[in-house]
Amino acid sequence: MVLNPVVYCESSAALVARYDAEPDKVSTYWSDEEVNPVRLEIKAHYIKEQQHLCCYCRLPDPSTHGLDWDVEHVVSKKRRPEFMFTQVNLGVACKECNGSKRDKETLVDPSAATYPSSSDAFLVVHPHFDEWSDHILRDDLTYASFTVKGKWTIEACRLNRFNERVIGLRFPLSDSRYEDQVRSLLADGSTLQEIANHIQLSVPTDTAEGSDHLAS
Ligand SMILES: [Zn+2]
Numbered sequence: 001m002v003l004n005p006v007v008y009c010e011s012s013a014a015l016v017a018r019y020d021a022e023p024d025k026v027s028t029y030w031s032d033e034e035v036n037p038v039r040l041e042i043k044a045h046y047i048k049e050q051q052h053l054c055c056y057c058r059l060p061d062p063s064t065h066g067l068d069w070d071v072e073h074v075v076s077k078k079r080r081p082e083f084m085f086t087q088v089n090l091g092v093a094c095k096e097c098n099g100s101k102r103d104k105e106t107l108v109d110p111s112a113a114t115y116p117s118s119s120d121a122f123l124v125v126h127p128h129f130d131e132w133s134d135h136i137l138r139d140d141l142t143y144a145s146f147t148v149k150g151k152w153t154i155e156a157c158r159l160n161r162f163n164e165r166v167i168g169l170r171f172p173l174s175d176s177r178y179e180d181q182v183r184s185l186l187a188d189g190s191t192l193q194e195i196a197n198h199i200q201l202s203v204p205t206d207t208a209e210g211s212d213h214l215a216s
Pocket residue numbers: 054055056057058059093094095096097098
């Protein structure tokens with residue numbers, strides 16, 4: 001997925017121009033009532049552009065009301081409010097991916113003065129600069145990475161949350177042995193349930209559900 005950026009309508013472009021000229025930018029401006037139409041324009045554009053697929057987990061949501069989606073700032077608006085309306089910094093993500101990624105640093109160089117224009121400047125699989133499938137393998141609800149970026153994205157967005165639930169884990173699954181096993185099991189033609197059963201058997205008892213250090 002390499003997205004076509006949103007092209008702002010005249011009134012949105014005027015608001016963005018005023019914001020970009022403002023010397024003291026704050027991320028909370030995003031929630032200002034006057035930004036509502038711009039947020040709606042961004043969301044509508046990227047839901048359509050992404051064909052109702054989350055930019056990180058790539059799971060479909062065919063709903064049209066827009067309430068299931070968050071406008072995604074690839075570089076967090078809290079970290080870099082000057083990129084709040086930068087078209088190539090925007091997309092839509094599902095609530096769970098966005099909630100996991102939150103404000104994590106996604107820039108290789110956090111001090112970059114301007115918005116980078118190349119894939120290698122980002123730690124995350126970037127919806128405008130990367131082909132998702134070059135970095136991440138998905139089979140049903142099981143994810144494995146091809147690249148460092150893919151691995152970063154799987155862990156930051158907690159893409160294996162679905163398998164964590166099937167397995168019964170209550171903490172993020174981030175173990176390279178898991179991905180190695182997933183790859184070999186997928187190559188063998190195993191189903192998600194078979195993979196989950198296999199992984200569950202190989203999760204050490206001190207990290208499985210019921211352990212003292214697990215969150216309730
Ligand atoms: Zn998602």
